[in-house]
Amino acid sequence: MSLSLVLAALVAVTDSATHNGRAGQTTVPAVRADTTIDVDGRLDEPVWRRAALLTGFSLYQPADGRPAPDSTEVLVWYSPTAMHFGVRAYEPHGPVQATLADRDRVSADDNVEIQLDTFDEGRRAFVFIVNPLGVQADGTKSEAGGFIPGSNVMPGQNDLSADFRWQSKGRVTEWGYEVEIRIPFASLRYPVGAPQRWGLQIVRHVQHSGYEETWTPARRASASFIAQAGKLVGLAGMRHGQVVELNPELTNTAAGAAAAPSGDWRYRNDAQLGGNVRWAVGSDVVLNGTVKPDFSQVEADATQIATDQRFALFYPERRPFFVEGSDQFNVPNTLVYTRRIVRPEAAAKLTGKIGRSDVAVLSAVDDRATTSDASRPLVNIVRLRRDFGRQNTAGILYSGRTSGARATTTSPAPTRAWCSAASTSRRCRRCRA
Template sequence: MLKSALMFATALQLFSAGEPGPDTTRGTRPAPVAALDEYDGSARQLDVTAPVLSDPGIRIDGRLDDAAWDDAALLTGFTQYDPVEGAPASEHTEVRMLQTAEAFYFAIRADDGSGGVRATMTERDGFGRSDDYVRIILDTFDDQRRAYVFTVNPFGIQGDGLWSEGGGRGFGDPIDWSPDFLWQSNGQMDEAGYSVEVRIPIKSLRFPELESQDWGLQIQRSIRRTGYSQSWAPITGDQANRLAQSGKVRGLTNLDPGMFLEINPTVVGSVSGTFDPDRERLAYGSANSEMGLNVTYGLTSNLTLDGTVNPDFSQIEADAGQIAVNERFALFLREQRPFFLEGADVFNMPKRLVYTRSIVNPVGAAKISGKVGSFNVAYLGAVDDVSSTGENPIVNLLRVKRDVGASSSLGMVYTDRTQPGEGFNRVVGADARLVLGGRYTVEMLAAGSADGVNGIGTDYGSLLSASVRRSSRSLSMSASFEDVMDSFQAGSGFIRRTGVTQVEGRSSYTFRGKRGALVESWGPSIEAESFWQRSDFWAGNGPLETEVEVGMRAFFRGNIGAFLDYRRSSFNFGEDYYGDYFAGLDDASLAPLTVDPSLFGGLQQVSLRSWISTWERVRGSLGASWGETPIFAGGIPVDVGQSWGGDVGLTFVPTGAFQAEVGVRHSRIYRSRDGSEYSSATIPRIQGRYQISRSLFVRGIGEYSSQVRGDVLDPVTGEQVYTCGGDSCRARNGSDRHDFRLEGLLAYEPSPGTVVFFGYTREFEDTSGFGFRDVRPTADGLFLKLSYRFRM
């Protein structure tokens, strides 16, 4: 391993030779130059003709001093869309655009009179919401549904993804940040703002096979110290489809990506050890090495074939710890593996019928994706190496979606997971997304499943869902309905609850202050949600669970926000739900558990969340909650507790190249009956990263997870609760676990797919929470990954 480390160090020296370090100094503002044609977004001059040059001779250095920019189209007249819609931009921005036979070029000039530009020299996709940025959005099919997103911070650090209308889950724009495209950018900061140059190769884009075509174009800018956002084409919150408000690049001709072939071989070597209780130390196996190959081939300008053999799905950062001491259902974990992330937005649906983390360890996989006419298509097939006794499962996923009208779509999905000789799970579904009157969005989904076991039989189930949402800058409303049979099983998806019917409604109103006001916007919201046992709903009986939440949110000058919510919930589980539950001093003296349903009526909880991003060097967030909560056993409430918890996060940016994040989450539940502690969980996490150059960085992570859960007790007698099935009973005992993990990574990534990773992970177990007296290692690992992305 020492020899490998020496070779790795030599490789890093060769890779980074001549590469500039993180230049965080400020130069002088480039002199303004004239333009061939100017397009003022505020005057609705939104139809752009991009000049075509044979050889612009532009060096992507962020200086804007190349003569070719004199002939570029000039985009000006930016307007603000948040927090004050339609107001003139608080800072001047202009963008120049031109094209060649091989690429599109953009020159960005972003002025900032206060000198308060925020920028960090960080890894690709690493600046998130911390930095100022300019975003280029290209709707290459001009279908107002899906677009490429190219984002640059003031240093030209890249962030890219795909905008998918209807694909967002929660706050923020509906952007899937997982794809990584090959393009070039560089930026320079000065005393009056910053400048960035961008080159986007035509090979990196997918577009129709048409002799002449128009593309959607939008430019957005975010100023982080104020929280202001502005755009070239004016944006209003009164229209549901943001891409439909873009400008156009007209008359694009002779676009030819040529042959598109990418070959990405990978080599991974590792050494790992696990704790040997007999020798009371770590036992190491022999060094392992694996080779893999990823291939991407452009079948046409709008259809791509991807294949992988023995893919490397190693994650260079482990999933952050989650508190799981009183959970009823499985926790959702984000997909982080590159092969599955590319093009994942096509599989977005109202419900997660496709969840690629269900493919655990594929031997090989292939997928085809793209757009043919008005049809978006995607297919993914994989052989999953998870069987220890029989043949490996074979997974097939198919998705087809057709554009309808200006912004609507109809789609279908088919998933098949077959274990040869054992059984299968298949799901077929159809969905629709209808945008009506610009403001209203209706989504519907119907799916059926067949879950079969060889020699036993097949169970069939169904899922139905529908929702309607009104988008508005002031009044927003939504309502949804979902009905899932007990027998519905999505073997390739993630459905948290089955056998229930859910009805939900939400409404909010936003008041907006004037520009520069202390309170930029604020408003109330109300949300109501009920769950029924599916048979009870259709029989007209009452719900199992109801929840009403009233909230207030406010956004203040200086990029400060706060949310305050009051929640009242009730649980009404009948006696039949407790048929398998018993209580007693031991399993020889059990009696049926009797639970008073009134314990779970009118439970109240208050929560608060706020964040502040006023200062350049320090940013923070705070969350807290207090109230009553059920104590669950097997998803059924058996007791009531008083809970309180919270989380704190701080981000420190002492220099443009170093960033540290410190956070802690805590939760505690006390039994209401006698005030005794039922559970306690604390997870502190610290992460530091130093960017040695644009492509080379080092990162360290430390996380401690202390999670203690007590026995589930009868709320009246305090006796142990048991669940019984067949001839056996199991005590609902507690658990006590204290883990500590350290991770280190040295990474060189000059472009997506071309990487050198050298990482180390060590895991420990503590005998008591934060005791640090008898800490023993449980696992140890060292890995080296080499990968290069060839493009032809």
């Protein structure tokens, strides 16, 4: 074989492994490797040399359409059980901003954001964010319209209320920073069947300059950001499994009071057994159930002041049972506010995507203390949505709340006969009327 043919073959191999976003190489054949690695923040395992390489980032903010001044490389491959990403972010212009921040609070640091549109809808995506030390933020991004009351998350913004299980670790280097990421398929939702085609976008945030850079050349004037993502194609042989999570809870409340006439304190214990169950039936359907859940570990609400009594206050939904799949109940005019289910005795929720249809069902029995007649309200919510075309949807929502106050018929109150003593405002001693 001549030297020219050898060089041509080497160039072809290099071009197939490297995908430059500015050059329009935004369709990435997925690289599969049947191996496992230790997520240690160093991309030194041999499998990383076989991974697909994403380069050629573009500036998105403050002005789009320009080459990114900072060089970024993202390596992508997958095993039968997880997606793997490796990030090399070069920083020759300024210092790297990295702190041991709390989860979901890395916006003040340099960070890299991975967006996976696993159903290739062009409207919704899973979001995984890491700072240079591997501190995580995660959630979802939706452009389907509407927002969840109290979350202050408008369409197109990241909703970080959901938490997924994934691994990440990073380190700051003399040339920038390096991060290693593993996202199990059991933490994702994706369609059944193979091969699969996922939307993929990488966003880098640089703190010292305020720049936001994207792998594919995204335009700010476009109606959709997610639809401008690249494509990860050829995914097959992934193992999601049926994931079952059980979380039993036992709480006890002790109340005491002084007993008369001795004045000794007597205590009454009120023990409550409950728990949560999450069953990932497959890669596209999840069933959640809860019985007398304990929300004492949920982050407290920030104080709000009602300056105008004509408008209701809305608080963000942070309770784990209600958070998962909450975007599937969303509608443009905000009809669902799950915080009105105050203290559920029991609840069940089914969310998933079957073909091109979204299905979301929630049924809950609330505590009797939430009504005036001491009955247990029953709340039912059903949301169905169907995709047609590229970015078009049609849907319907049903919601209902039934309690004893609505079902009970009011009967006339019994009357008492008053004797002549009533005229003098004294009750008759004989009839006690």
